[in-house]
Amino acid sequence: MDTFTLDRGAGTRVEINKFGATITSWMVNDVELIFVSPKAKLDGTKAIRGGVPICFPSFGPWSEGPQHGFARTSRWEVTSTKDMNDQDDMAVTLSLAETTAWDQKFELNYTVTLKQSSLELCLNAKNNNLESKSPFEFTTALHTYFKVPDVEKVSISGLKGLKYQDKTLEGIPTVTEERELVTLTGWTDRVYLGSSDQQVLNGVNGGKLIFKKTNLADTVVWNPWEKKAGEMSDLGSENWRDFVCVEAGQCVTPVRLGAGESWECRHELEYEKE
16 A cells, blocks of 8 residues: 655654554564554555554544544545655655545645654644534544553553443443553543643663644543454454553544634654563
8 A cells, every 4th residue: 555654763763654644564673663563454455453554533433434543544644744854854745635434625634744753743634624613622642652562561650540441341331541651451441531742652672752742632541352353353352462442532522613713733753662
């Protein structure tokens, strides 16, 4: 499939598939930090299992179409690039403004900036319903799959004291996180509400990731564990241990945009080698 690569040299690069504008690889000094399932469909027949899919205009079930919306299964176009040499921060912007899956007029611009040891993601959404003057609402997330040696040895800090929706329990109760370091011991599917703008993911390959977000209210932590992974044909029971999803999102409270209005979020991932 059609991909676009930013490469700084010295083993630091990012690869973006134009199908879904899905980041499928991010390496810092030859250390791969993004997980893509070995069974992922890369032929455009379904969303790529892994990488950094964009959930829009819905995080989770969508009343008008597929789970997590259409952005991750649409073909985006490269509309601009910046500083394409290995000494500077380099960036690419991909855009999407047409779909048959939604009856709203919109524009999405997604800018990926590759720095020496960090990756900055910026998503901008605009309501282009200039004739009808109609507002629209959406939820969204950057559904990051991080590659890890063993999900059971991962820990996440910065979530203590937050309330979270636990989607593994009947009725999806809201629970309070008591732990300083959040670890995973089984199927996990949580939306931490109103999380701070920084968390730390410990236990990635050779170090840790500092996870920063702007204008995204929530943090999602997800891993299906062995049984549920085995029920996903593009994942498989043998691959659940190799990743954890820690996602920045506006998952619960929708963003409402009037005609002509824009909204923007940012997400920065910084790798620190240990």
